[in-house]
Amino acid sequence: MATGIRDKVVVLGMGCSRFGERWDKDAEDLMLEAFDECLADAGIETGRIDAAWFATAMDEVNVGKSAMPLAMALRLPLIPVTRVENLCASGSEAFRGAVYAVAAGAADIALALGAEKLKDTGYGGLPQRARGVTNSLVIPNLSAPGCFAQLATAYAARHRVAPADLKRAMAQISVKSHDNALENPRAHLRRKIDIDAVLRAPIVAEPLGFYDCCGVSDGAAAAIVTTPELARSLGRSDLVSVKALQVAVSNGQEAGHNSWDGSYVLTTRRAAARAYAEAGIRNPAEEIAMLECHDCFSITELVTLEDLGLSPDGRAWRDVLDGRYNADGALPCQIDGGLKCFGHPIGASGLRMLYEMYTQLLGRAGKRQLAAPRLGLTHNLGGFPYQNISSVCVVGMLA
Amino acid sequence: MSGATVLGIAACGGYVPRRRLARRAIVEANGWFNPALRSLAAGERAICNWDEDALTMAVEAARDCLASEGVPEIDTLLLASTTLPFLERHNAGVVRAALALPEHMMTLDVTASQRAGTSALIAALQARRGRPGGALVVAAEQRRAKAASAQELSCGDAAAALIVAETATPIAEVIGAHQVAVDFVDHYRGQHEPFDYQWEERWIRDEGYLKIVPRTLRGLAAATGIDAARIDRLVIPVGRSAALAVAKAVGASPQSVCDDLSQRVGDSGAAHPLVMLVHALEQARPGETIVLVGWGQGCDAIALRATGAAACGRAAGGIGRSIARGVADTNYMRYLAFNRLVEQDQGMRAETDRQTALSAFYRHRDMVTALVGGRCARCGTPQFPAAGVCVNPECRARGEQEPFRFADAPAHVQSWTADNLTYCPDPPQYFGMVVFEGGGRMMADFTDVDREILAVGAPVRMAFRVKERDLRRGFVKYFWKAVPGRAPAEESGGDRH
Numbered sequence: 001m002a003t004g005i006r007d008k009v010v011v012l013g014m015g016c017s018r019f020g021e022r023w024d025k026d027a028e029d030l031m032l033e034a035f036d037e038c039l040a041d042a043g044i045e046t047g048r049i050d051a052a053w054f055a056t057a058m059d060e061v062n063v064g065k066s067a068m069p070l071a072m073a074l075r076l077p078l079i080p081v082t083r084v085e086n087l088c089a090s091g092s093e094a095f096r097g098a099v100y101a102v103a104a105g106a107a108d109i110a111l112a113l114g115a116e117k118l119k120d121t122g123y124g125g126l127p128q129r130a131r132g133v134t135n136s137l138v139i140p141n142l143s144a145p146g147c148f149a150q151l152a153t154a155y156a157a158r159h160r161v162a163p164a165d166l167k168r169a170m171a172q173i174s175v176k177s178h179d180n181a182l183e184n185p186r187a188h189l190r191r192k193i194d195i196d197a198v199l200r201a202p203i204v205a206e207p208l209g210f211y212d213c214c215g216v217s218d219g220a221a222a223a224i225v226t227t228p229e230l231a232r233s234l235g236r237s238d239l240v241s242v243k244a245l246q247v248a249v250s251n252g253q254e255a256g257h258n259s260w261d262g263s264y265v266l267t268t269r270r271a272a273a274r275a276y277a278e279a280g281i282r283n284p285a286e287e288i289a290m291l292e293c294h295d296c297f298s299i300t301e302l303v304t305l306e307d308l309g310l311s312p313d314g315r316a317w318r319d320v321l322d323g324r325y326n327a328d329g330a331l332p333c334q335i336d337g338g339l340k341c342f343g344h345p346i347g348a349s350g351l352r353m354l355y356e357m358y359t360q361l362l363g364r365a366g367k368r369q370l371a372a373p374r375l376g377l378t379h380n381l382g383g384f385p386y387q388n389i390s391s392v393c394v395v396g397m398l399a
Numbered sequence: 400m401s402g403a404t405v406l407g408i409a410a411c412g413g414y415v416p417r418r419r420l421a422r423r424a425i426v427e428a429n430g431w432f433n434p435a436l437r438s439l440a441a442g443e444r445a446i447c448n449w450d451e452d453a454l455t456m457a458v459e460a461a462r463d464c465l466a467s468e469g470v471p472e473i474d475t476l477l478l479a480s481t482t483l484p485f486l487e488r489h490n491a492g493v494v495r496a497a498l499a500l501p502e503h504m505m506t507l508d509v510t511a512s513q514r515a516g517t518s519a520l521i522a523a524l525q526a527r528r529g530r531p532g533g534a535l536v537v538a539a540e541q542r543r544a545k546a547a548s549a550q551e552l553s554c555g556d557a558a559a560a561l562i563v564a565e566t567a568t569p570i571a572e573v574i575g576a577h578q579v580a581v582d583f584v585d586h587y588r589g590q591h592e593p594f595d596y597q598w599e600e601r602w603i604r605d606e607g608y609l610k611i612v613p614r615t616l617r618g619l620a621a622a623t624g625i626d627a628a629r630i631d632r633l634v635i636p637v638g639r640s641a642a643l644a645v646a647k648a649v650g651a652s653p654q655s656v657c658d659d660l661s662q663r664v665g666d667s668g669a670a671h672p673l674v675m676l677v678h679a680l681e682q683a684r685p686g687e688t689i690v691l692v693g694w695g696q697g698c699d700a701i702a703l704r705a706t707g708a709a710a711c712g713r714a715a716g717g718i719g720r721s722i723a724r725g726v727a728d729t730n731y732m733r734y735l736a737f738n739r740l741v742e743q744d745q746g747m748r749a750e751t752d753r754q755t756a757l758s759a760f761y762r763h764r765d766m767v768t769a770l771v772g773g774r775c776a777r778c779g780t781p782q783f784p785a786a787g788v789c790v791n792p793e794c795r796a797r798g799e800q801e802p803f804r805f806a807d808a809p810a811h812v813q814s815w816t817a818d819n820l821t822y823c824p825d826p827p828q829y830f831g832m833v834v835f836e837g838g839g840r841m842m843a844d845f846t847d848v849d850r851e852i853l854a855v856g857a858p859v860r861m862a863f864r865v866k867e868r869d870l871r872r873g874f875v876k877y878f879w880k881a882v883p884g885r886a887p888a889e890e891s892g893g894d895r896h
Binding site: 121123125128133135137138139141142143145146147150154156157195202203204208226253255256257258261264285289 | 756836867
C-alpha cells in the first residue's frame, strides 16, 4: 500500500532566473542563472547532487532533445540526468522525478531544473509544434488560446453566466496578476493595467483578448531536494516539505466521450482530490493559504479555482470579482504575477510556481510577502482542456 | 407502380459554394486596365471557399444525390472535371472513399474537355443498359482564371451529380444521345499551364457554337426522332445569346432555352451542363422533353423525358437550394488570395511544414477520408477515433470496435471559438467541440461559418474539405469539418443573407 510522499522530502534550495525576453541569453545561460542561486541557497557543491531531472518542452526551438544540455551547461559530474517532457506541466514532472528519487532512497540529493528558450521563433506567441504524423491528419487548426477560449464558452453555457459578466471576471484575474507582478523584480510583465484596458484589448481567440493570455518568456527555475534528515544534518532548520505531489493525465475520455461538458478540467479535479488525500487536507478552501495555478489564460485560472475546490462550482467568477483571490484577499492567487506576468517559459513554469511558494513559506518574499502562510498549492497544466496533464503539488513547513 | 424499368436518371443532386462574388467588385478593381470588362459587371459568380476544390464539391453534390430516396446500389463512379487537384492520384477514388462507397467498383476520372461531364453521362448511360445497379456521375469544376480576364468574370465554381440506372421510378428517362468530335480549339490549357488560352469570341460563336452544336442536335434528332420544336427545356451552356441563336438555328423555341445560371453561379466548365440539367430537373414537369448539350472540341447531346417520379421534385434540390443560400461577397482581394493569384504575406506561422506521411494516411484512410470511427460492440458507444480500448469509462472493452461513420450523424456544438492566432487562410479559424447526438465527439475545424447561428448547442453538419495544402509538394490534405446549420434535407428553404 502506497503511503504517499507527505513529509518524506524537503526542499534544500531553489533558484529562478529573471523571466522575459532574454534576447542576449541562451537556454544554457538561463539554466546557470537559476542553478547558481539554487546551489547557493542549498549551501552545497555541485558534486553533492546524485541525480538530476531536466524539464524542457519545445525542443523545436530550444536546446533539442535529451538531458545532455543540462548536464553540459552545469558540468554535472557524470550522474544520471533525465529529460522529462509533459507539455506545460514539464517543470512539475522534473520536480516529481527528483522528489521520488529521494523518497525512494535512490538519491540523497537530487536536482530538478526546468528551462525554456522560447523567444527565438521570430514571432509572438507559442512556437508551432509538431503534432505527430497521424494526429496531423485530423487535428483541428488550433492554437492554445483557441482551445482554452472554449472553456469560457462552455463554462458560461453550463453555469448560465452572462458573457459580459464572465469577461469582466476574467479581466479582474489579469488585472490582479498585473498588480501582483509590480512587486516582483523577476517578472516578465510589470505594468499596471485596468479592467477597461483588458475589455478593450484585441481578441486573440473569442472571447479571450490580448490581456487574457499569459506572457511567452525565456527563463529557468530549479530546486534541490533531499530528505529531512540530511537537510538537518546540513544545518537547516526551517524546512519546506512536500505534502503532496499528484498528476492526472487524460486518457481521451474528455475528447472522445460525451460525459464531459467542456466547462471544467477533469484531470485537475482528479489530481486535486488525490493531492488533498495525500496531504491530509479535508477542507482545501480553508486550509490552503496561497496558490500558484496554471493561469495560461484568465479563464483557466477561473475554472481551476473551482476544479481545485477553492470556489464552489459556478461561483468562482463571483469570488474573483469579490477579491477573494487578490493579494489581500482570503486566498491570494498568483502572488508573484503568475504565468500571466511572471511569464511562461514552459519547462520552468512548474518549478517557478514552487519557487514562489517556497519563498513565501520562508518569509523571503519582500514586498509581496503574505502573513505566515502555512500551506501552498501549485497547479501546473499541460495540453488543452480536452486532453491534458494536470499536476497538483502541496508544500508547507515541516512540523 | 409497374415493374417495368427504363434507363434514365434515378436521382440528382448539386452543390454550389456558398460565397457569391459580385462581378462589380472584380470590374471595379480591374476596369482601369481593361475598360471592356465593364460590360460584364452584372450579376455574381460562385466562388469556392479556400478549403474547397473540385473534389470537395464533387463529394457534396454526390452526397446530395445519394440522399435521395430509393437510390440503387452504386457500382460505378465517373468523375468529370478539368480542374482535378491531382494529375496523378485517382481523383474519383478519393470521392469514392469520402462517400464510403464500396471498394469493389469501377471508378474513372473523365477530363481534358469542357464536355467531360456530358461524355461521362453518355458513357454511363450506354454501359448501364440492361444492367442492375447504378452509376454515379459527378462533375465538378473550380476554374482558375487570370486576374482581369473575361474568364475571371464569367466562370463560376459548382458541381452536380446524377445516378444513372435502369429503374421503374426515374426522374428522367433517356431517349437517346449523339456525339460529335471536332478538334475546334476555342481554348486550351497545356500541361503545367495554370490558365486557359482562348481565341476570339466571335469566331467561337460563328464557327463553333452556331455550326457544331446544330450539327450535333440534327444528329440527335435523326437518332431519336425528336423534333427540335418539341424540346421543352434546352440545356445549352454556351452563354445566353449564343444559346438563343442555336435554338433558332435548329428550330427550338426561345422559351425552351434554360437559364444558364450566369447571373448567380457563372460557367462551371465541365460541370456546367450537368449543373444546368440538375437545375432543370428540379423544375421539370412530367412528360417534358429535355435536351442537354455539352460543348468542348465537339459536342454531346442527350435527349431525356422528365417523369416527375417520386425521386424527382424535391422541393429544394441541390442546385436550387445552393443558389438560394448564397452569401453575397464583394471582397475581390480575398478571392485573389484564396486562389493564390496574389503573393500574400501569410505570416511565419504559415511556414510550418505540411508534409503528409502517406503510409500513416493509408493506415487511417477510412478515418481521414470517410470520417469513420468506431462503435463499441459491447456497450454500443460510437467514438472517434476508433481505438483498441473503448472510450466509455464504464466499459473499456478491448478490440471490439466496428467501423462507424460519422459523416451524416446529427451533431451540435458543445464549445467553440474564433481563433485569430493560428494561421488560417480565412481568419479567424473557427473550431470547437462537436458532439454527435448518437454518441461520439471530436474537436473539429468549422467552415462556411454563419456567425448568426453559431452558438453552444447549435446544429452542425459535417463536410469534406481541404484541411491544408502542402504547396511545397503539391499535395492536398482532406478531412471533415463542421458547417454550422442543419443538414440540407432538414432545411426548410433558402435564406439569402
